[in-house]
Amino acid sequence: MIKVLVTGAKGQLGSSIKAMISAFNEVTFEFIDIEELDLFDLDAIELFFKENEYDYIVNCAAYTNVDKAESDIENAELLNQGIPSILAKICASQKTVLIHISTDFVFDGSVKEPLNENDLVNPLSVYGKTKFEGEEAIKKELESYFILRTSWLYSEYGNNFVKTMLRLGKDNDKLRVISDQFGTPTYASDLAEIILNIISSRNSNFGLYHFSNNGETSWHGFAKKTFNLAQLDVTVEPISSSEYVSAATRPKYSVLSKSKIRSELGIEIVDWDNSLAKCVKNLMLDQ
Numbered sequence: 254m255i256k257v258l259v260t261g262a263k264g265q266l267g268s269s270i271k272a273m274i275s276a277f278n279e280v281t282f283e284f285i286d287i288e289e290l291d292l293f294d295l296d297a298i299e300l301f302f303k304e305n306e307y308d309y310i311v312n313c314a315a316y317t318n319v320d321k322a323e324s325d326i327e328n329a330e331l332l333n334q335g336i337p338s339i340l341a342k343i344c345a346s347q348k349t350v351l352i353h354i355s356t357d358f359v360f361d362g363s364v365k366e367p368l369n370e371n372d373l374v375n376p377l378s379v380y381g382k383t384k385f386e387g388e389e390a391i392k393k394e395l396e397s398y399f400i401l402r403t404s405w406l407y408s409e410y411g412n413n414f415v416k417t418m419l420r421l422g423k424d425n426d427k428l429r430v431i432s433d434q435f436g437t438p439t440y441a442s443d444l445a446e447i448i449l450n451i452i453s454s455r456n457s458n459f460g461l462y463h464f465s466n467n468g469e470t471s472w473h474g475f476a477k478k479t480f481n482l483a484q485l486d487v488t489v490e491p492i493s494s495s496e497y498v499s500a501a502t503r504p505k506y507s508v509l510s511k512s513k514i515r516s517e518l519g520i521e522i523v524d525w526d527n528s529l530a531k532c533v534k535n536l537m538l539d540q
């Protein structure tokens with residue numbers, strides 16, 4: 254039996270992993286969120302890992318409110334950099350593989366072609382900076398890690414752009430959405446499946462990988478496709494980033510190249526709009 258701990262279990266990715274585990278009977282899972290272990294409580298973390306050891310830790314916990322992080326730097330630092338560092342040290346001492354998730358927001362958007370794992374990072378936001386520091390801390394402490402950088406994650410769970418659009422679209426026949434930031438939406442279930450396959454195959458090609466769905470669009474294109482799939486008649490007006498006031502600056506371009514994960518982990522990747530269709534269908538069924 255492979256023993257796995259999943260942190261951030263009630264978030265989008267944690268919930269998507271949980272929804273899929275029945276297909277993996279050779280693995281036992283323990284799902285924890287803040288109620289079971291508050292990652293801000295360093296004594297509680299120490300005690301928890303004195304009593305528990307795992308083959309894998311999948312760290313889905315993070316400070317993901319990009320705008321709030323701009324004014325709540327200390328907490329963003331702790332959750333996105335400090336905790337990954339501590340988890341990496343624990344993994345090193347307990348011979349555990351750490352699977353950690355990072356973000357396209359480590360890039361500044363100045364390069365307008367799909368970004369590789371060794372491309373220069375230059376985060377524009379506190380969120381992006383602290384996530385990059387988390388990556389570096391893990392690399393320093395541990396060899397047996399997978400860091401999966403992904404982008405524009407959405408799912409049936411938690412908070413995300415698709416759910417925000419569907420909620421706003423119910424009460425508004427017109428929305429203004431940014432059309433000069435380009436990236437790739439990623440269905441959390443597609444990422445969850447990759448994580449579960451890495452674990453169940455005991456893959457040991459450790460390292461940093463980019464993963465998103467295939468293709469690219471803008472937030473405007475993402476919103477339009479969402480309404481189209483949900484058959485909601487909402488006019489989506491394209492606006493520039495300068496017309497949308499927000500605390501954090503987002504990259505204008507953050508499409509991730511999947512060449513490395515395709516060749517080294519042998520992964521097949523679905524087009525972003527096909528996966529979005531699945532998620533929107535599930536969300537409509539839940540209503």
Ligand SMILES: NC(=O)C1=CN([C@@H]2O[C@H](COP(=O)(O)OP(=O)(O)OC[C@H]3O[C@@H](n4cnc5c(N)ncnc54)[C@H](OP(=O)(O)O)[C@@H]3O)[C@@H](O)[C@H]2O)C=CC1
Nearest residue numbers: 261263264265266287292293314315317354356403405406
């Ligand atoms: N969302 C996105 O668009 C993207 C996300 N990522 C990365 O993917 C990973 C998963 O993201 P996602 O699933 O969307 O994140 P979520 O924000 O949905 O989930 C994070 C979870 O961590 C929990 N958490 C927060 N603080 C603590 C704490 N002190 N102790 C224990 N748990 C805590 C949250 O609880 P609570 O909700 O109560 O705060 C939440 O359940 C993250 O590393 C994120 O940076 C990468 C690219 C895109």
Ligand SMILES: Cc1cn([C@H]2C[C@H](O)[C@@H](COP(=O)(O)OP(=O)(O)O[C@H]3O[C@@H](C)C(=O)[C@@H](O)[C@H]3O)O2)c(=O)[nH]c1=O
Nearest residue numbers: 317319356357358404405406414429430431472497503
């Ligand atoms: C709600 C809304 C957002 N927007 C814009 C603002 C922003 O540029 C973009 C997305 O806004 P959101 O706040 O939903 O998403 P945001 O939190 O910026 O999403 C990011 O989250 C972190 C965690 C990541 O790692 C990134 O990959 C990315 O997914 O859409 C509009 O233009 N109009 C709107 O009505």
